[in-house]
Amino acid sequence: MSQWFENRTAVLATMHGKERAIAPPLRSSLKLEVIVPENFNTDVFGTFTREIKRPDTQLETARRKALKAMEITGNSIGIASEGSFYPYPGLPLLSCDREIVLLIDKVNDLEIIGETISTDTNHHHQSITSVAQALEFARKVGFPRQGLVVMLTKDATEREDIFKGITGEENLIEVVKSFLDKSPHKSIHIETDLRAMLNPSRMKAIEAATLDLIQKINRPCPMCHRPGFEVKERIKGLPCKLCHAPTELVRAEVYSCSGCDYREEKAFPRGDTSADPMYCNYCNP
Numbered sequence: 001m002s003q004w005f006e007n008r009t010a011v012l013a014t015m016h017g018k019e020r021a022i023a024p025p026l027r028s029s030l031k032l033e034v035i036v037p038e039n040f041n042t043d044v045f046g047t048f049t050r051e052i053k054r055p056d057t058q059l060e061t062a063r064r065k066a067l068k069a070m071e072i073t074g075n076s077i078g079i080a081s082e083g084s085f086y087p088y089p090g091l092p093l094l095s096c097d098r099e100i101v102l103l104i105d106k107v108n109d110l111e112i113i114g115e116t117i118s119t120d121t122n123h124h125h126q127s128i129t130s131v132a133q134a135l136e137f138a139r140k141v142g143f144p145r146q147g148l149v150v151m152l153t154k155d156a157t158e159r160e161d162i163f164k165g166i167t168g169e170e171n172l173i174e175v176v177k178s179f180l181d182k183s184p185h186k187s188i189h190i191e192t193d194l195r196a197m198l199n200p201s202r203m204k205a206i207e208a209a210t211l212d213l214i215q216k217i218n219r220p221c222p223m224c225h226r227p228g229f230e231v232k233e234r235i236k237g238l239p240c241k242l243c244h245a246p247t248e249l250v251r252a253e254v255y256s257c258s259g260c261d262y263r264e265e266k267a268f269p270r271g272d273t274s275a276d277p278m279y280c281n282y283c284n285p
């Protein structure tokens with residue numbers, strides 16, 4: 001599918017060094033060059049450190065970032081990525097990171113979304129009452145390759161109560177001391193910086209989402225040959241092995257083309273034609 005993108009240039013809406021994860025695979029697989037606009041401030045779309053709330057969903061935020069970068073630079077292809085951290089479904093103590101990488105191509109009227117869910121998140125936080133505790137936390141999370149954020153309280157929203165992007169020990173000690181001094185309870189909050197350039201785990205997840213995007217681009221519609229023939233719907237009801245009643249597990253995936261509306265149903269996407277009775281409401285109520 002590289003002829004769709006060959007020798008074109010995409011603008012990547014980032015100020016957090018995401019091009020290191022996104023640009024190389026796009027160049028080698030699609031011959032698509034990626035540029036980053038100068039002084040593009042993505043913080044207006046929301047920040048992880050909560051002083052600016054993300055007003056839209058993850059997908060809508062990525063879309064708005066990509067369109068904004070396209071508008072500023074006049075590029076016909078825009079790319080944006082957006083991460084979201086939340087408890088892993090069913091395992092509330094495990095944090096996971098859903099990363100999406102979105103590509104919009106105005107010339108061909110395409111919007112394709114690559115995604116990945118990673119549980120290797122390095123998403124940690126703690127309240128601390130001493131410099132020693134801060135250093136202990138730093139050691140555990142892989143500082144200084146992993147950056148840190150120190151906050152007066154975990155709900156702080158004022159800029160002067162949040163110190164981001166700490167990557168040096170001296171700086172860490174100095175910030176922790178001054179925040180402890182300021183704190184009425186002599187207790188402050190420390191957490192891993194989730195911005196991509198300071199979070200190696202996120203960078204890896206962003207790269208995986210980019211590879212997923214490329215895989216989707218490389219799957220053309222069998223009717224009109226547009227890139228991005230992908231799964232848009234999952235149908236539940238995989239039959240129970242014992243009683244054949246439909247379960248909540250996926251029975252089929254529906255691929256569809258947003259260009260010509262052609263659809264194809266693929267049964268048993270995981271390879272199994274029946275479900276373990278443990279998922280059955282009758283056999284295992």
Ligand SMILES: [Zn+2]
Pocket residue numbers: 221222223224225226257258259260261262
């Ligand atoms: Zn089609």
Ligand SMILES: [Zn+2]
Pocket residue numbers: 240241242243244245277280281282283284
């Ligand atoms: Zn059953």
